[in-house]
Amino acid sequence: MDQATDKFPNGFLWGGAVAAHQIEGAYDVDGKGLSTADVLTAGNQRTPREITKGVKSDQYYPNHEAIDFYHTYKEDIQLFKELGLKAFRTSINWSRIFPNGDDVVPNEAGLQFYDDLFDELLKNGIEPVITLSHFEIPYALYENYGGFRNKKLITFFAWYAETVMRRYKDKVKYWMTFNEINNQMDTFEKLHAWTNSAILFEDGDDKEEVTIQASMNELIASAKAVKIGKEINPNFQIGCMMAYVPVYPYSCHPEDMLAASKMMERRFFYSDVHVRGEIPSYALKLWEQKGYDIDYSQEDLEILKEGTVDYIGFSYYMSTAVTTLSGVKGTPIRDYPYAKVVSNPHVKANDWGWQIDPDGLRYTLNTVYQRYNKPLFIVENGMGAYDTVENDGKIHDDYRVSYLEAHIQAMFQAVNEDGVELMGYTPWGVIDIVSFGSGEMEKRYGFIHVDKDNQGNGTLVRRKKESFAWYQNVIEQNGLSN
Numbered sequence: 001m002d003q004a005t006d007k008f009p010n011g012f013l014w015g016g017a018v019a020a021h022q023i024e025g026a027y028d029v030d031g032k033g034l035s036t037a038d039v040l041t042a043g044n045q046r047t048p049r050e051i052t053k054g055v056k057s058d059q060y061y062p063n064h065e066a067i068d069f070y071h072t073y074k075e076d077i078q079l080f081k082e083l084g085l086k087a088f089r090t091s092i093n094w095s096r097i098f099p100n101g102d103d104v105v106p107n108e109a110g111l112q113f114y115d116d117l118f119d120e121l122l123k124n125g126i127e128p129v130i131t132l133s134h135f136e137i138p139y140a141l142y143e144n145y146g147g148f149r150n151k152k153l154i155t156f157f158a159w160y161a162e163t164v165m166r167r168y169k170d171k172v173k174y175w176m177t178f179n180e181i182n183n184q185m186d187t188f189e190k191l192h193a194w195t196n197s198a199i200l201f202e203d204g205d206d207k208e209e210v211t212i213q214a215s216m217n218e219l220i221a222s223a224k225a226v227k228i229g230k231e232i233n234p235n236f237q238i239g240c241m242m243a244y245v246p247v248y249p250y251s252c253h254p255e256d257m258l259a260a261s262k263m264m265e266r267r268f269f270y271s272d273v274h275v276r277g278e279i280p281s282y283a284l285k286l287w288e289q290k291g292y293d294i295d296y297s298q299e300d301l302e303i304l305k306e307g308t309v310d311y312i313g314f315s316y317y318m319s320t321a322v323t324t325l326s327g328v329k330g331t332p333i334r335d336y337p338y339a340k341v342v343s344n345p346h347v348k349a350n351d352w353g354w355q356i357d358p359d360g361l362r363y364t365l366n367t368v369y370q371r372y373n374k375p376l377f378i379v380e381n382g383m384g385a386y387d388t389v390e391n392d393g394k395i396h397d398d399y400r401v402s403y404l405e406a407h408i409q410a411m412f413q414a415v416n417e418d419g420v421e422l423m424g425y426t427p428w429g430v431i432d433i434v435s436f437g438s439g440e441m442e443k444r445y446g447f448i449h450v451d452k453d454n455q456g457n458g459t460l461v462r463r464k465k466e467s468f469a470w471y472q473n474v475i476e477q478n479g480l481s482n
């Protein structure tokens with residue numbers, strides 16, 4: 001098929017995405033409180049990040065400085081402007097605004113920082129796209145309340161949302177509530193319980209029940225934020241934010257199909273509630289079967305109904321596959337001991353084992369659009385890779401261009417051949433940032449290189465990679481050209 005130009009909708013939001021804790025640094029200045037991201041040590045491909053009790057002087061915390069965007073945002077925005085970005089997705093670092101999470105009065109210096117940042121973006125023709133909670137919950141909410149397992153956090157989040165939505169009502173139109181809210185449901189691994197919900201599991205916890213309770217609390221908090229936001233400014237566009245990793249059946253065995261579909265329920269549960277405003281029957285049945293006593297009231301159910309989202313923001317990096325067949329190696333799946341997650345022999349993976357599958361993006365766009373009939377927004381996509389700075393300072397990142405080109409082509413087909421309504425595309429880590437999963441700097445996504453290594457050494461100097469000119473052209477042409 002020809003790669004046509006000018007075929008994305010008018011006003012398509014070509015952009016770039018980051019999160020506050022992965023870019024800003026300045027973790028303890030101007031009244032900011034500690035966040036859950038500030039107690040995560042550095043890791044790498046083989047070593048998981050650790051969560052420490054408070055900040056320890058003998059540990060390295062890569063998010064404390066990150067790429068120092070807090071102090072460099074004006075120069076960085078000039079690069080974004082040159083790149084041609086129409087939109088820039090970042091988050092508000094909750095603990096800059098409410099250092100303890102339960103404060104009544106917001107921290108003015110924190111609010112002022114985002115005023116200045118949004119002004120700078122708008123002055124340069126870039127639309128801010130803002131996530132309210134992107135893995136940076138105030139640490140004190142863990143210490144004093146146990147994180148989102150506690151229903152009090154619904155009120156604290158709603159007050160935070162109201163405060164920033166009121167403050168920025170004329171500067172920010174596009175909002176999202178909780179980043180990749182569904183991550184926590186897959187494996188109950190320590191990192192996601194912490195980053196999604198500020199929860200550390202305790203002895204005696206039924207991890208699934210605790211996660212479902214925290215998830216319900218977040219879904220109610222999200223719906224409150226949507227409702228409040230719409231009262232503040234009816235023109236707001238408020239979305240949810242999902243991690244969609246499509247699960248394929250490894251074979252056409254009916255049990256593989258069933259296992260894949262059951263695994264997808266763990267993702268769809270979240271968008272089903274966000275979009276339809278009610279708890280799906282498969283979830284209610286599961287809770288009943290397992291004897292879970294999930295605490296929510298009639299009033300909460302009404303809030304869910306009143307606070308449904310305008311669009312579905314989502315990240316797409318990879319696909320995965322499951323099988324029930326014996327003789328194929330894999331990782332067993334919770335609740336389906338006869339099924340396992342396996343690698344897909346038809347796709348390649350990056351250095352971190354993430355399977356590269358552009359068709360999976362088209363499949364996801366179709367599946368989600370058909371399920372909900374709501375506008376979609378790809379707010380993260382990309383491939384983490386090691387980059388080499390040559391002696392002449394150049395960075396030849398053709399692998400990044402290949403990955404993104406294939407995904408933009410898939411997105412093009414979804415829009416133009418399949419009729420999917422897509423608002424925009426903000427590839428992840430437009431400028432190099434600290435990796436969320438591994439805490440590395442050297443797992444890079446950006447079009448702009450930042451001179452810093454995994455140990456925190458470097459000048460922080462910014463350099464345009466070869467992909468910079470390529471993406472600039474994509475935006476200019478409103479699509480791929482050749």
Ligand code: BG6
Nearest residue numbers: 019179180384434435436437438
């Ligand atoms: C998503 C997160 O999970 O994936 C981002 O929303 C994260 O915060 C991104 O950075 C890529 O993951 P990683 O581990 O490569 O940084």
